[in-house]
Amino acid sequence: MNYKRILLKLSGESLMGDKQYGIDNERVRQYAEDIRDVVAKGIEIAIVIGGGNIFRGLSAEKSGMDRAQADYMGMLATVINSMALQDALEKVGVKTRLMTAIKMEQICEPFIRRRAMRHLEKGRVVIFGAGTGNPYFTTDSAAALRAIEIKADAVMKGTRVDGIYTADPEKDASAVRFDEITFREVFAKNLNVMDMTAFTLCEENKLPIIVFDMNKQGNFMKLASGEKIGTLVRG
Template identity: 60%
Template sequence: MKQEPGQRHKLKYKRVLLKLSGEALMGDKGYGIDPTTVEYMANEIKKIVDIGVEVAIVIGGGNIFRGVEASVKGMERASADYMGMLATVINALALQNALERIGLQTRVQSAIEMRELAETYIRRRAIRHLEKGRVVIFAAGTGNPYFTTDTAAALRAMEIGANVICKGTKVDGVYTADPVKDPTAKKFDEISYIDVLKKNLKVMDSTAITLCMDNNLPIVVFNIKKADNIKNIVVGKKVGTIVKG
């Protein structure tokens, strides 16, 4: 898609880290990957690549395996977390396939070496891919047990110099309580990192929030299911909730 003259200069965020949960890929199914949902995600990502945004993605694995839940049921935590990391690789490959089918150059970089499937994560190479207009999907979390994919998203965003973390969820922002369970829950248009931590709001885990706070990296929480939301965020429209200092 050809860009209009000056279109790049209208972007509020030039390089974004998109954080997707594994659950976001399963659509209305209770488990696994829904091809129609993955295709929708790919088309939403293409909209921002087409206007000159550099896109990196961190994806969870909760639609296949959740390490924390398995460890609660008796599995040794480190082993359970490694299994969760492998689930994120499956999701990354599914998303890569959907993106490449609609013409986007994509690279999967894994924090755990698996050369037949993905590149090993190398920061400089990831940045070079972004500069060349390729979508980079970071798989296998941080490569370490006990760290969530939220923390991986914050870490990778910092490493690649992203301007913002866009966290796609099932709701349209951050609320005082779960809006699905509590109809009186109020939505925040803007909230500080400290308030997120104090109120124990489930935006991202506390390690990820603290990392973003220490490095002054904004987080936009938005509804991934609403078309054009990501595009509206990068051009500066008010969408969801922004978490910042």
């Protein structure tokens, strides 16, 4: 195994599967099985999930809602997704802990950095919910921040495309995929990998990002085993 500790970032939209809204239980089950297989190899995994399948703060702001209020609602959506993944993981035999940046004692633990690292050392999958706990920050920023805090070896961003392209491959058939690219090249080419705050955090802390297709079963294991799939971003 090439990695000791991984931060896996999943978008909320990825949990929809083929649905237009909400959570596809089959997709969540597939993710849980893939994560279980990697955990079985002794790799420590932390997870951050977005909430866009339920509520998007930015979209709500455009329709007239106060941005801070909308972002807090989005944080609650990430907790719903985190609970769904936690349930799926435990159903396939994976021990988990859900930790959130906003206190919700009845359903999860508050985020405490040392406690999170201890859970990981004990082989538990730690799911970080509610983003950073602050409005105006995305779950990409939460993923970058938590990865740095827990000393992860990489951020692996699971999406529905198999890497970073010169353009959106779902809209432009001529788009070309990068196998590897530097942070500076991403800036220069104005490519959409993560939001700028998250991306800058990763660059400044020399934390590599790997973008890959999480929807293809087995890809997460291949990546964790050192196979070159997706796109690697590094300094």
